[in-house]
Amino acid sequence: MEKKKRIRFFSLIAVTAVFFALPGRAAAETVEKRFEDLVLRYGARTEARAGAAEYRAALEAGADRVSPWELWRSLFRPGTEPEKGAANALSLLSLLVKDGDPARWDSAAGFLYPSETPKPLAAADAVYMAALYLLRMEEDMAGHLAASLFEGLLQSSRAKHFFLTTGPAEYGVLVSEMTARGLLPSFGKWPESAQAGRLPFAAPVRGWVTHGRALSEDMVFLDGAGRPQSNGTYAWDRKRGRIYTVVEERDPFFIPWD
Numbered sequence: 001m002e003k004k005k006r007i008r009f010f011s012l013i014a015v016t017a018v019f020f021a022l023p024g025r026a027a028a029e030t031v032e033k034r035f036e037d038l039v040l041r042y043g044a045r046t047e048a049r050a051g052a053a054e055y056r057a058a059l060e061a062g063a064d065r066v067s068p069w070e071l072w073r074s075l076f077r078p079g080t081e082p083e084k085g086a087a088n089a090l091s092l093l094s095l096l097v098k099d100g101d102p103a104r105w106d107s108a109a110g111f112l113y114p115s116e117t118p119k120p121l122a123a124a125d126a127v128y129m130a131a132l133y134l135l136r137m138e139e140d141m142a143g144h145l146a147a148s149l150f151e152g153l154l155q156s157s158r159a160k161h162f163f164l165t166t167g168p169a170e171y172g173v174l175v176s177e178m179t180a181r182g183l184l185p186s187f188g189k190w191p192e193s194a195q196a197g198r199l200p201f202a203a204p205v206r207g208w209v210t211h212g213r214a215l216s217e218d219m220v221f222l223d224g225a226g227r228p229q230s231n232g233t234y235a236w237d238r239k240r241g242r243i244y245t246v247v248e249e250r251d252p253f254f255i256p257w258d
Contacts, residue, residue: 052145056090059083059145063091069112071095072122075129076200082136089130093149096123102152105159109225111205118226118243121202121236124163127153128170128199135177147183150174154185162220162228163201167193197238209235209244221246 062083064074071092075085094100096119098107108123131146153159164171175190184190214221214235221232222243228236235244 051141052148055139055141056145059087060090060094061087063087067112068092068095068119068122069115069117072112072117072125072200072202075125080133082133085133086130086137086142089126089133093123093126093130096120096126102127102149102159103155105153105156106227109227111226112202115204117202117204118222118234118236120222120225120227121200121243124153124159125200125202128163128168128174128201131174132170135174143178143181143183146174147178147185150178150190151185154191158228160191165191165193166196168201169195169198171195197241200241201238203241203243205234205243205245207242207244208247209237210249211246212249214244214246219244 064071064084064087066074071088074080074088075092080088090100093102096108098104105120105123105127108120110119111117112119112122127149131149134142134146134149150164153164171193172195175193178184179190209219214237217237217239219235219237220228221230222234222236223229223232226234233246235246236242237244
């Protein structure tokens, strides 16, 4: 009942905005049509999301019982069956993010060992790989689950910035597929994206780079918990798919990474 009230509330806001934007009878007709479309879309999305949550629980039960680091590695193993890949990706997401909810991506912190791989980036990999595997499955509910994961990621402003509006080459493939199937966010369109590198986002910390070079090459700094920041201990080179420890050029132990 509470969900239905929220749907009506947001629908009313949208309808009111359209009403004041368009004059006369045409405005009324347009408002009525958009109102109907909006109610239908929200109703269908609510039902689909509920089914997707149940489907996710069933899928996740089939994940490998291994460490988070091994789950992350399994996502990029050639020949992985879609159902197993999706299950492992969803399991990893649940282990790294509070409640397994992409909207709470900011709760991911720390590193996967023994590889020293940033958990926040691995969590983003989990969302992408889950969606990629789900869209290769035949069940309709798999597509709805893929869309709900991406829409969840949109709800975190930082995740949206680092992984969607600045996304990997695979983002365009995912968006094209979801759009073709009518799997869209509540506002009707997936955001445009500036491409930066390819999956995976995460990588083990290897080598060193100076602070100045990281700045000049537009690397993303990571703090001591592996989270993207304006400055930090590590530098994420998205173009090359590498993560380095940041050092000062005057450091006597500095060894250039290239």
